[in-house]
Amino acid sequence: MTNIAKNLSAVRRRIVDACSACGRDPSDVTLLLATKTQSPERILEALNCGHVLTGENRVQELVGKSAALGGQRIERHMIGHLQSNKASKALDHVTCVQSIDRVTIARKLNALCEARGRTLDVFLQFNTSEEDSKFGADPELAISFAHAIAGFSNLNVRGLMTIGLLAPFPLMSRRSLSRLRDLRDRIATENIDGIDLRHLSMGMSGDLEIAIEEGSTMVRIGTDVFGERNLPPGTFWPERTGTTPVGLA
Numbered sequence: 001m002t003n004i005a006k007n008l009s010a011v012r013r014r015i016v017d018a019c020s021a022c023g024r025d026p027s028d029v030t031l032l033l034a035t036k037t038q039s040p041e042r043i044l045e046a047l048n049c050g051h052v053l054t055g056e057n058r059v060q061e062l063v064g065k066s067a068a069l070g071g072q073r074i075e076r077h078m079i080g081h082l083q084s085n086k087a088s089k090a091l092d093h094v095t096c097v098q099s100i101d102r103v104t105i106a107r108k109l110n111a112l113c114e115a116r117g118r119t120l121d122v123f124l125q126f127n128t129s130e131e132d133s134k135f136g137a138d139p140e141l142a143i144s145f146a147h148a149i150a151g152f153s154n155l156n157v158r159g160l161m162t163i164g165l166l167a168p169f170p171l172m173s174r175r176s177l178s179r180l181r182d183l184r185d186r187i188a189t190e191n192i193d194g195i196d197l198r199h200l201s202m203g204m205s206g207d208l209e210i211a212i213e214e215g216s217t218m219v220r221i222g223t224d225v226f227g228e229r230n231l232p233p234g235t236f237w238p239e240r241t242g243t244t245p246v247g248l249a
């Protein structure tokens, strides 16, 4: 067995254990592999273990690997911040954009989908950790944000997404994860037409268990499957500048 195969079964085991610890059904938790910086060869190893769902952060990487892995059974989600001018390229390669963090990007994707006669699954990304360095809509604006995105007829909302707080104490991480569940529950009381809130995409290598306890239905794992990336975290969650609240721009 390769390392990746071993790591994958260890992660699957952790998901099963975390679910049984809190009385959940493991089939309610999907594993998405966060494949940023990983070569097509390494991703192929994971695919050969029967894994098909992956997430990429950068459009350039997405496009390159998509070409390299042509013909493989693989589903890709965009999980990184998406710039408007890259939306069209991204759309060629993904079935879902989990990083809907502002209305403008949703409007752009909706227009592109309309022109191509297709739809796109999306998740609403919230910044639940109050870290300026993280993308995501402002939780205070959750209701109006959800109404706005629900109004785009070619986008199908499937749930919410967050990047939990990477904190030294589990209690601190937990709050940022339970907050996403609370947001889901608050949005649900609005009974917005055509919006599906089934998924809570949260939980990474460091907080998988807590995320599952807090209701995650999709964990996004990179490091514990592929190994350390040796890159500073800021590489993929660049500092935001200015004071404009992200969300309703």
Ligand SMILES: *Cc1c(COP(=O)(O)O)cnc(C)c1O
Binding pocket: 034, 036, 057, 079, 080, 163, 204, 205, 206, 220, 221, 222, 223, 224, 236
């Ligand atoms: C990198 C990344 C992950 C996976 O993080 P690990 O700690 O490596 O498991 C999950 N979600 C997003 C948005 C990421 O950028």
